[in-house]
Amino acid sequence: MNFQQEVQISLTVLITGLVVVFLMLIFLTLVIKGYGKAVNSLQSKLNQRPRESMPVPKPEPVPAAAPAPSEPAAEEAPAVEEGISEEILAVLAAAAYSMIPGGVVTSVRRAAVQSRARSSWGMAGLLENTRPF
Amino acid sequence: MNFQQEVQISLTVLITGLVVVFLMLIFLTLVIKGYGKAVNSLQSKLNQRPRESMPVPKPEPVPAAAPAPSEPAAEEAPAVEEGISEEILAVLAAAAYSMIPGGVVTSVRRAAVQSRARSSWGMAGLLENTRPF
Amino acid sequence: MNFQQEVQISLTVLITGLVVVFLMLIFLTLVIKGYGKAVNSLQSKLNQRPRESMPVPKPEPVPAAAPAPSEPAAEEAPAVEEGISEEILAVLAAAAYSMIPGGVVTSVRRAAVQSRARSSWGMAGLLENTRPF
Amino acid sequence: MTIFSGFLKSVMKLFETSGLVGNDPRNYVMILIAGVLIYLAVKKQFEPLLLLPIAFGMLLVNLYPAIMAAPTDTENGGLFYYLYLGVKLGIYPPLIFLGIGAMTDFGPLISNPKSFLLGAAAQLGIFTTFIGAIFLGFETRQAGSIAIIGGADGPTAIFVTSQLAPKLLGPIAVAAYSYMALVPIIQPPIMKALTTKKERLVRMEQLRPVSKLEKILFPIIVTILISLLLPDAAPLVGMLMLGNLFRESGVVDRISKTAQNELMNIITIFLGTTVGATATGSLFLSWGTIKIVILGLLAFCIGTAGGVLFGKLMCRLSGYKVNPLIGSAGVSAVPMAARVSQKVGQEEDPGNFLLMHAMGPNVAGVIGSAVAAGVLLSILK
Amino acid sequence: MTIFSGFLKSVMKLFETSGLVGNDPRNYVMILIAGVLIYLAVKKQFEPLLLLPIAFGMLLVNLYPAIMAAPTDTENGGLFYYLYLGVKLGIYPPLIFLGIGAMTDFGPLISNPKSFLLGAAAQLGIFTTFIGAIFLGFETRQAGSIAIIGGADGPTAIFVTSQLAPKLLGPIAVAAYSYMALVPIIQPPIMKALTTKKERLVRMEQLRPVSKLEKILFPIIVTILISLLLPDAAPLVGMLMLGNLFRESGVVDRISKTAQNELMNIITIFLGTTVGATATGSLFLSWGTIKIVILGLLAFCIGTAGGVLFGKLMCRLSGYKVNPLIGSAGVSAVPMAARVSQKVGQEEDPGNFLLMHAMGPNVAGVIGSAVAAGVLLSILK
Amino acid sequence: MTIFSGFLKSVMKLFETSGLVGNDPRNYVMILIAGVLIYLAVKKQFEPLLLLPIAFGMLLVNLYPAIMAAPTDTENGGLFYYLYLGVKLGIYPPLIFLGIGAMTDFGPLISNPKSFLLGAAAQLGIFTTFIGAIFLGFETRQAGSIAIIGGADGPTAIFVTSQLAPKLLGPIAVAAYSYMALVPIIQPPIMKALTTKKERLVRMEQLRPVSKLEKILFPIIVTILISLLLPDAAPLVGMLMLGNLFRESGVVDRISKTAQNELMNIITIFLGTTVGATATGSLFLSWGTIKIVILGLLAFCIGTAGGVLFGKLMCRLSGYKVNPLIGSAGVSAVPMAARVSQKVGQEEDPGNFLLMHAMGPNVAGVIGSAVAAGVLLSILK
Ligand code: NA
Numbered sequence A, B, C: 001m002n003f004q005q006e007v008q009i010s011l012t013v014l015i016t017g018l019v020v021v022f023l024m025l026i027f028l029t030l031v032i033k034g035y036g037k038a039v040n041s042l043q044s045k046l047n048q049r050p051r052e053s054m055p056v057p058k059p060e061p062v063p064a065a066a067p068a069p070s071e072p073a074a075e076e077a078p079a080v081e082e083g084i085s086e087e088i089l090a091v092l093a094a095a096a097y098s099m100i101p102g103g104v105v106t107s108v109r110r111a112a113v114q115s116r117a118r119s120s121w122g123m124a125g126l127l128e129n130t131r132p133f
Numbered sequence D, E, F: 001m002t003i004f005s006g007f008l009k010s011v012m013k014l015f016e017t018s019g020l021v022g023n024d025p026r027n028y029v030m031i032l033i034a035g036v037l038i039y040l041a042v043k044k045q046f047e048p049l050l051l052l053p054i055a056f057g058m059l060l061v062n063l064y065p066a067i068m069a070a071p072t073d074t075e076n077g078g079l080f081y082y083l084y085l086g087v088k089l090g091i092y093p094p095l096i097f098l099g100i101g102a103m104t105d106f107g108p109l110i111s112n113p114k115s116f117l118l119g120a121a122a123q124l125g126i127f128t129t130f131i132g133a134i135f136l137g138f139e140t141r142q143a144g145s146i147a148i149i150g151g152a153d154g155p156t157a158i159f160v161t162s163q164l165a166p167k168l169l170g171p172i173a174v175a176a177y178s179y180m181a182l183v184p185i186i187q188p189p190i191m192k193a194l195t196t197k198k199e200r201l202v203r204m205e206q207l208r209p210v211s212k213l214e215k216i217l218f219p220i221i222v223t224i225l226i227s228l229l230l231p232d233a234a235p236l237v238g239m240l241m242l243g244n245l246f247r248e249s250g251v252v253d254r255i256s257k258t259a260q261n262e263l264m265n266i267i268t269i270f271l272g273t274t275v276g277a278t279a280t281g282s283l284f285l286s287w288g289t290i291k292i293v294i295l296g297l298l299a300f301c302i303g304t305a306g307g308v309l310f311g312k313l314m315c316r317l318s319g320y321k322v323n324p325l326i327g328s329a330g331v332s333a334v335p336m337a338a339r340v341s342q343k344v345g346q347e348e349d350p351g352n353f354l355l356m357h358a359m360g361p362n363v364a365g366v367i368g369s370a371v372a373a374g375v376l377l378s379i380l381k
């Protein structure tokens, strides 16, 4: 490769790369924003009717590692975001803060709890799920 | 394949299949019935002598998920099957009912308990078993 | 192979094998002895200065399966070996005795304990370690 | 200038190699189907452990077919090509049977060996569906693969199909697992239609307890008999029984636990995603697939009917000591089919506990399907 | 006599086949380097889960090169030859992404999708480093592999390198993981240099909660869009999202747990040791490796700067509602980079909790790197 | 009419392909032997974790030889053919050593390095048995494989045999594991015969504690020395030490745990069943196998004697500070051989605790066997 070729290939890759990566992620940004709104407006409609939106709503609310009691509340009020007092904000922030590291491994913790508390019918359910093969 | 060939191959497979599957499973039925009787008569003889039939009889009796207390009793009286009162029958049925789903996963539960309660000599035993390789 | 060849090959293997295995393991004996002394003299020097020898000294001291309370003490005094009274000796021996089988599987036990007692920051740490890939 | 043309060329290349240009239009239909299957797996919880990986594999392969690409002289194959080897070479299904064996309690079957007959009768669907498939124009090997859907046993269906008609793996696997998930919907009407109220009310004697020795001998004896008489069933039955021996022997908890958990989970992921990934638009969206779906349903229904009718026969012959509702459990689909027997029985008489009695035919059905698979393989291979 | 000569001959043969005679002298340097890496992994705890296996693989291969030997007509290959096939064929990185997906919570990203932009900006290091590598004389494919170090993502780097420049796997993997371990040292000075105190003091609004449905749809949508538009990223992104779907669906705990634990651990062992084992003295000890190490550091720094500067832009445009410190988290290196953002932010204002806000760009960085990898593969392959 | 003839033809085909017709009559003898081994594994608990899979593999292959069939142009290979590749290519034994390393505490050996000498002396059985095997007419490579039974280490025996004499794998593996299981029966008489009461009464000084740093350096140093000097031992010793480094470093619990549990369990299942499956009737039932069984026992006894006698020597030289009973532990068979030392010692003096002292030679025996394996491979390969 001579110098000019080097310049060309490297600038081509730089420009193509940055443009494509940005376009792609901007596109994702818009899509995620869009479907987020769609889902939420759908769910707030559904919430006015008797709730039946998701299969297992109960097991979810308490992320195992979140010490802050306000967390579940936050989960249950997805549409209310304005007009929250300073105090609640602080609590929420603390909850959020404490949630990340634990929250990521939540499923592990939760799984362990489930396997301890499993009733015999729950076991049947487990079996039903594991038996297909 | 013309029509006649189709008829022939399909009826051949149908008949062969059903006959072989039935013969096979009837054969298994008879064999299992036979060895079941043999084992039980052998064991009831052995039971009259001091019990020494199987290596680890104690750990087995209580399937972890069985809530009914009559279960172990059932396990320990393999030869007595006639003359059980209506009441015991109901309890046994309930026990049986509750046993199936849980019973199947018993080993998982039991394993967990063992690993918690393991004494240091039990650990040596474990090690002994795991070390062969 | 004729008889003489058989004698030759077999004695060659016998002698080479024994000599090499012994030389190798004698060599290892010396090396291990040597570096053991080096490490210990290094560490006893370091012990006179504020301890900072190993990254995580705290989690180690109590091998999960060791019932004898004198064990940690033994671990913390690697340079003191003369002048121990008969009594302490017996306790140590008992501790040692109880340590082997359990000690070998210590890590398993300890791992379980850790995963139970893990704080949310500890979880973040775990995550940090597990996330690289 | 030349940089801008280079940029344009790169972007064009990106666009041309993108799925938007290269993909078969039928792939988009498959993506929709995959979405429906994901919905059924997640929201309706239809066999999610297999349906979710299958659906995602289907999604991926229809978005990016190269993920199943075979290696060439210059390029590596796709990820799923390698993971799929375990399906193609018949490795995964026996290993899954190992795990199932380690999870299964054959006690109810040992204490009532007549259950084997119900497990045999419920294979009726397999062999009658074979006829249907032949007459709908499938080749004999394809017909055998389709028929095995009636065995109501996922790994058996995959094992047979991978040997007889690998190209049909996608539709057959999807049909097999879907119908297994639908057992609580498919079976009850058939069971009620074929039995009288009096029959459904039959209470059965409780099963005798089974000694540990019997449970240990069972897998050994079954392995010997079936492997000797019907070698083609040996990989499935042998591994099923090895797993069960691990379980019942009580001396190898370590490997029994790994066989039924981690090993099985890993293989489930690989098997599910790659079986799903065989369902590309061009292969799946055909008249043939629709025929398979219909034949599979038929096979399931006839199998159920076969079990119930044979149960009816046993009921009459025994003087109403056998409840024919346990016959439907003979199709396999452990333990759901047994729970359906229990539920239908309790609808008539809430005090009637059929579950344990139905577990016998249920696990016998697994063995029966494997035997039927052996017969099909032996005749058609 | 003849026995003694036989003995001597055997000993001579042993000596001649020993590493003392056969090994390249550069191997001893590599052994030293391996020792240093083990020290860093064990004592300094720099990414020990990967650095320790890598270092030990490096140690073994330089002591005993035959452990990577390919099979010949008469002899089996070495142990690592077989384990390395998973790297060479591109199998391990997607499977590790499966596990990562099952461990990752994309909630913060979904609730603030603008984070994607920071995840894009932080890929700047990749493409600028490509220029540097070209001008330092690397071939284009090698340059692409070196550049991807700037993605701050181990499996992505290995995936790309195994396809573009397999010979550079050793140095690139070691550089990638080393710099990922050094994130807490490399990033803060850059972050502070590029931001004002006022910017670093910005407190951000808390994130809206994300519903379960959104979390379930996210992996499906991302898979479809990226796989369609940029197929070369599909194996990585697809498996990442499959793992995440396992996690968020909540119906397949069994396989989700195995994917993030046992399967991932097994692959980590195989991947780490064999990637380390590509770093033989003759390949590693070259001027090229030093250039790679320098370029990799550069890529890392520029990526960090790109993220921070874009964060600065967003800060100004939003009227100081975005703290630019979260931009640096866009390089991936989850979750360390996010924790660095948190820490640097708290140095200015102990009451400022940026961690959760930084998790968005952080996980976006993983997707961004995979997208960048797809672009590089598509253009250069 | 024609349907009936078709049925007859099918049944005939089924019968002709059944094991009843095709199987070698010797297979039935093997099935009996497999039954005995299952009995020993389950009832007597002789090394059940390996003996049970071995026995079942033996059972299956003698019922259905095709389970080990190599693939042909038209047909896939049998299940065990593929799983056996890990044995044939030497992949499983080092991975099992990885798990063993992660389970082993080398502390007692580090605190008393003289134990290495006992671990060397106990390899005497290997090299003397080699002579016996040569004179009984085995080829040199076969003789080496038989001799290694005396190492009392299953994976080492399999590793050596798979390279020197793959056809003997079945009998050698079965012999090796059987004798390992019989250690508590074989060793005590030899130990008592070769020692005086006074020697058996020797109480040993307690071991010095070993610092964490020493434990971390140990695997690194041993790997370097052995791999450099005796490369053929590197795969075994290297992986053993890698596992131990995982353990002792304390920073990679995740992968250490997986190496000693799930990975090891999965490989144990595959290794056991497929090694058992090499023992087909025609290969196993020969005069050669009986010679192997006898030679193996001899090797075991001589190894034990070698260890005890060397212990006796150390006892005398040290002025009765070393109890010669710990010498027998040098054969490996961890930790059973060490427990036998403990038990025989306590028979004389219930207050004498030799277990920890015997652990040193015991783990040294593992290294010693691997070194001996390296010597045999290097000379005979
Ligand atoms: Na069935």
Ligand code: NA
Pocket: E150, E151, E152, E153, E330, E331, E332, E333, E365, E366, E368, E369
């Ligand atoms: Na990145």
Ligand code: NA
Pocket: F150, F151, F152, F153, F330, F331, F332, F333, F365, F366, F368, F369
């Ligand atoms: Na040994």
